[in-house]
Amino acid sequence: MSTSYGAAxxxxxxxxxxxxxxxxxxxxxxxxxxxxxxxxxxxxxxRQDYVFLIHFSRAWALAVVKSETHGxxxxxxxxxxxxxxxxxxxxxxxxxxxxxxxxxLFATTxxxxxxxxxxxVLEAGYSGDLLDLLAALAPCVMGYGEIGxxxxxxxxxQTYADWIGTYAGDDYQEACKAVGILLDNAxxxxxxxxxxxxxxxxxxxxxxxxxxxxxxxxWQMGLTP
Amino acid sequence: MSTSYGAAxxxxxxxxxxxxxxxxxxxxxxxxxxxxxxxxxxxxxxRQDYVFLIHFSRAWALAVVKSETHGxxxxxxxxxxxxxxxxxxxxxxxxxxxxxxxxxLFATTxxxxxxxxxxxVLEAGYSGDLLDLLAALAPCVMGYGEIGxxxxxxxxxQTYADWIGTYAGDDYQEACKAVGILLDNAxxxxxxxxxxxxxxxxxxxxxxxxxxxxxxxxWQMGLTP
Amino acid sequence: MSTSYGAAxxxxxxxxxxxxxxxxxxxxxxxxxxxxxxxxxxxxxxRQDYVFLIHFSRAWALAVVKSETHGxxxxxxxxxxxxxxxxxxxxxxxxxxxxxxxxxLFATTxxxxxxxxxxxVLEAGYSGDLLDLLAALAPCVMGYGEIGxxxxxxxxxQTYADWIGTYAGDDYQEACKAVGILLDNAxxxxxxxxxxxxxxxxxxxxxxxxxxxxxxxxWQMGLTP
Amino acid sequence: MSTSYGAAxxxxxxxxxxxxxxxxxxxxxxxxxxxxxxxxxxxxxxRQDYVFLIHFSRAWALAVVKSETHGxxxxxxxxxxxxxxxxxxxxxxxxxxxxxxxxxLFATTxxxxxxxxxxxVLEAGYSGDLLDLLAALAPCVMGYGEIGxxxxxxxxxQTYADWIGTYAGDDYQEACKAVGILLDNAxxxxxxxxxxxxxxxxxxxxxxxxxxxxxxxxWQMGLTP
Numbered sequence: 001m002s003t004s005y006g007a008a009x010x011x012x013x014x015x016x017x018x019x020x021x022x023x024x025x026x027x028x029x030x031x032x033x034x035x036x037x038x039x040x041x042x043x044x045x046x047r048q049d050y051v052f053l054i055h056f057s058r059a060w061a062l063a064v065v066k067s068e069t070h071g072x073x074x075x076x077x078x079x080x081x082x083x084x085x086x087x088x089x090x091x092x093x094x095x096x097x098x099x100x101x102x103x104x105l106f107a108t109t110x111x112x113x114x115x116x117x118x119x120x121v122l123e124a125g126y127s128g129d130l131l132d133l134l135a136a137l138a139p140c141v142m143g144y145g146e147i148g149x150x151x152x153x154x155x156x157x158q159t160y161a162d163w164i165g166t167y168a169g170d171d172y173q174e175a176c177k178a179v180g181i182l183l184d185n186a187x188x189x190x191x192x193x194x195x196x197x198x199x200x201x202x203x204x205x206x207x208x209x210x211x212x213x214x215x216x217x218x219w220q221m222g223l224t225p
Numbered sequence: 226m227s228t229s230y231g232a233a234x235x236x237x238x239x240x241x242x243x244x245x246x247x248x249x250x251x252x253x254x255x256x257x258x259x260x261x262x263x264x265x266x267x268x269x270x271x272r273q274d275y276v277f278l279i280h281f282s283r284a285w286a287l288a289v290v291k292s293e294t295h296g297x298x299x300x301x302x303x304x305x306x307x308x309x310x311x312x313x314x315x316x317x318x319x320x321x322x323x324x325x326x327x328x329x330l331f332a333t334t335x336x337x338x339x340x341x342x343x344x345x346v347l348e349a350g351y352s353g354d355l356l357d358l359l360a361a362l363a364p365c366v367m368g369y370g371e372i373g374x375x376x377x378x379x380x381x382x383q384t385y386a387d388w389i390g391t392y393a394g395d396d397y398q399e400a401c402k403a404v405g406i407l408l409d410n411a412x413x414x415x416x417x418x419x420x421x422x423x424x425x426x427x428x429x430x431x432x433x434x435x436x437x438x439x440x441x442x443x444w445q446m447g448l449t450p
Numbered sequence: 451m452s453t454s455y456g457a458a459x460x461x462x463x464x465x466x467x468x469x470x471x472x473x474x475x476x477x478x479x480x481x482x483x484x485x486x487x488x489x490x491x492x493x494x495x496x497r498q499d500y501v502f503l504i505h506f507s508r509a510w511a512l513a514v515v516k517s518e519t520h521g522x523x524x525x526x527x528x529x530x531x532x533x534x535x536x537x538x539x540x541x542x543x544x545x546x547x548x549x550x551x552x553x554x555l556f557a558t559t560x561x562x563x564x565x566x567x568x569x570x571v572l573e574a575g576y577s578g579d580l581l582d583l584l585a586a587l588a589p590c591v592m593g594y595g596e597i598g599x600x601x602x603x604x605x606x607x608q609t610y611a612d613w614i615g616t617y618a619g620d621d622y623q624e625a626c627k628a629v630g631i632l633l634d635n636a637x638x639x640x641x642x643x644x645x646x647x648x649x650x651x652x653x654x655x656x657x658x659x660x661x662x663x664x665x666x667x668x669w670q671m672g673l674t675p
Numbered sequence: 676m677s678t679s680y681g682a683a684x685x686x687x688x689x690x691x692x693x694x695x696x697x698x699x700x701x702x703x704x705x706x707x708x709x710x711x712x713x714x715x716x717x718x719x720x721x722r723q724d725y726v727f728l729i730h731f732s733r734a735w736a737l738a739v740v741k742s743e744t745h746g747x748x749x750x751x752x753x754x755x756x757x758x759x760x761x762x763x764x765x766x767x768x769x770x771x772x773x774x775x776x777x778x779x780l781f782a783t784t785x786x787x788x789x790x791x792x793x794x795x796v797l798e799a800g801y802s803g804d805l806l807d808l809l810a811a812l813a814p815c816v817m818g819y820g821e822i823g824x825x826x827x828x829x830x831x832x833q834t835y836a837d838w839i840g841t842y843a844g845d846d847y848q849e850a851c852k853a854v855g856i857l858l859d860n861a862x863x864x865x866x867x868x869x870x871x872x873x874x875x876x877x878x879x880x881x882x883x884x885x886x887x888x889x890x891x892x893x894w895q896m897g898l899t900p
Contacts, residue, residue, distance in 0.1 A: 085306075
């Protein structure tokens with residue numbers, strides 16, 4: 001199913017297949033699927049994810065700065081806007097509904113596993129070009145899309161149906177496709193049509209893999225409030 | 226009238242009063258006011274301004290990356306979105322109406338006076354924090370606001386009424402006020418309520434002044450197609 | 451003893467006293483002191499530390515980029531040069547003497563605890579100004595100086611005498627003092643003589659504390675080859 | 676003769692041949708050759724060049740941050756060190772000998788043509804990867820090497836023999852060759868052996884050309900104290 005997120009993503013995902021499986025089939029994810037994940041762990045995850053979103057949005061804003069074409073700028077701006085103007089507000093609402101006040105949410109202490117991930121992404125973007133940044137951003141965007149799709153058809157419990165619905169929903173799936181197109185086009189523009197033959201390709205795949213491993217660490221943190 | 230754009234801007238403007246006057250009362254501006262500006266110069270300016278907008282939008286996206294609070298992020302994202310999703314599109318439309326095709330517009334060769342300005346702003350932002358960046362961004366935002374307001378009441382010709390109307394209009398004036406609030410709050414957060422007593426204040430005023438001088442250079446370039 | 455590394459460091463250290471103790475008195479450090487640290491753990495640490503040094507040197511080079519005065523530039527350049535032209539070479543030699551070939555050393559897989567630390571430092575530097583960067587760099591520089599000094603007088607074993615000697619030695623101690631002066635001067639230049647009254651001070655202390663906690667994580671990683 | 680500075684430089688130079696000629700054969704350069712350049716213009720140039728060196732050194736430090744290999748790091752660090760620890764000191768000495776006190780030198784007001792150049796280089800480096808940065812750095816490094824070599828054999832006056840000797844000298848020529856090797860290797864690492872077939876190549880040549888044009892602007896500024 002992942003092929004719908006573009007050619008480059010499909011190849012990167014395959015190159016990091018072991019880490020990708022560990023990420024998208026993590027015990028935390030399976031707990032969302034069958035409803036066995038404790039509420040405490042879920043709320044803990046939500047709070048950390050809010051802090052994550054702040055820095056992830058900053059990283060997407062950096063993608064605007066690193067853009068070289070109108071298309072790249074527009075795609076990155078659309079993502080930043082969706083994250084900051086919508087998703088972060090949505091997150092505050094979800095947390096409030098779950099009993100976490102905005103004040104409480106804002107006071108969340110960032111965990112090391114969380115910090116490691118976002119700083120890795122931001123640094124990859126600052127030190128490299130748009131490709132390095134997109135390779136680090138893709139696992140989170142597309143992984144959640146893939147998890148959402150799978151859980152929408154496999155979930156055996158309604159407990160986390162809202163969460164699943166968000167990522168399985170059309171809006172999110174469209175966003176994944178748009179990022180896939182952005183990634184494919186950005187690669188072609190910088191490395192040519194045969195981008196997998198570029199000496200940069202294995203390093204981009206390595207960045208993708210490291211970000212995927214940091215996703216595994218994030219889920220693991222989610223299990224240990 | 227500039228006081229409506231916030232306390233810090235009013236002080237920075239005063240500290241750079243000579244350059245500010247040279248910028249906001251430039252012959253190019255007076256030519257817009259009385260309609261004496263040649264159409265050739267205006268179209269040349271529009272084309273260069275489009276290239277300017279690209280890099281200026283990137284600089285505002287960098288302000289999102291450099292934000293430390295939700296308020297800062299939201300304010301900067303709103304500006305990026307207005308610039309990329311609206312103003313750049315608007316600009317393409319204005320140029321097309323003026324006989325400059327999109328293809329032609331995109332092929333504009335960036336002039337040195339243009340490049341100098343945007344790279345100065347971006348570098349100030351990359352090397353410094355949000356304050357350094359905002360001090361470099363403010364002259365363009367607020368200067369156009371001030372020019373728009375003045376010309377709306379003083380213009381003796383209808384030739385450039387559309388241009389004047391854009392910057393005198395409520396949308397743009399509100400944007401200037403929002404940037405003024407962002408600047409005041411960002412200063413208070415980082416340097417305290419008495420921000421003018423901070424050793425950084427004169428350097429921030431110097432950055433503001435340099436950006437203002439680069440605006441003068443931009444108008445001057447506008448007069449020499 | 452830490453007061454010899456400057457006024458700001460002494461205050462930051464105090465503000466993060468719990469984390470600082472956990473860092474400078476970590477089981478790994480005590481194992482270096484009494485020789486109980488396994489050779490396997492030490493070699494594992496050396497290899498990770500080599501990867502760390504690469505990114506730490508890059509972060510010090512960023513301090514050159516972010517410098518505003520000649521003094522700041524010269525101090526930062528001296529550190530970069532000492533790290534890249536000397537310490538990294540020294541490290542290769544130490545590893546070779548310990549049986550880790552250069553080829554093997556260069557192939558070290560960066561651990562997440564290692565990556566988290568250096569990316570945090572680099573991102574703090576990229577997103578902020580020189581102060582944010584120095585606050586993130588200080589715990590490593592000065593902590594090793596303090597550990598070296600203490601172990602030089604308290605060590606009950608000769609096993610890790612070379613390592614201890616490096617950081618207790620005059621060259622390293624002088625480097626710590628120079629960084630202390632750089633930090634004090636950089637603070638005074640940007641926040642004034644009463645820099646602890648600036649609203650930025652608690653955030654700089656927080657950055658220092660986070661970096662200190664990441665040092666704890668680094669030692670912990672050292673114990674788990 | 677320029678081929679001794681590496682394969683990529685020779686190609687970039689050729690792709691920007693018109694701008695390259697305007698730069699390396701500029702009236703300012705010819706005035707250095709036959710001694711007709713006024714002392715006032717030369718001292719004015721020296722002062723601006725000092726400010727230039729500060730930012731150029733920062734840009735080379737950014738090349739350390741953007742390095743991906745030990746070789747890249749070492750080459751960039753050597754350049755930073757030569758610039759900050761030696762050339763900047765040398766410059767202060769030359770200016771003092773010419774009657775410009777250190778205090779006076781440090782108070783030099785940066786001209787727009789100067790600012791435009793260094794901010795362009797720094798921004799290219801911040802926004803891109805090491806290749807974008809090196810393409811922007813190369814014209815200054817190699818152009819001075821080429822001018823020095825030519826004037827050493829063609830000069831008809833001793834007036835500016837010291838200046839010519841510096842850039843014609845072995846130390847400087849070796850530095851040019853080292854940068855040529857760094858550029859060739861960095862290109863091969865990122866774009867492959869056939870780097871000129873990469874879609875990035877024309878954009879890198881364009882960056883090189885823009886930097887060359889900014890050198891022309893710098894000489895022009897030199898003629899107008």
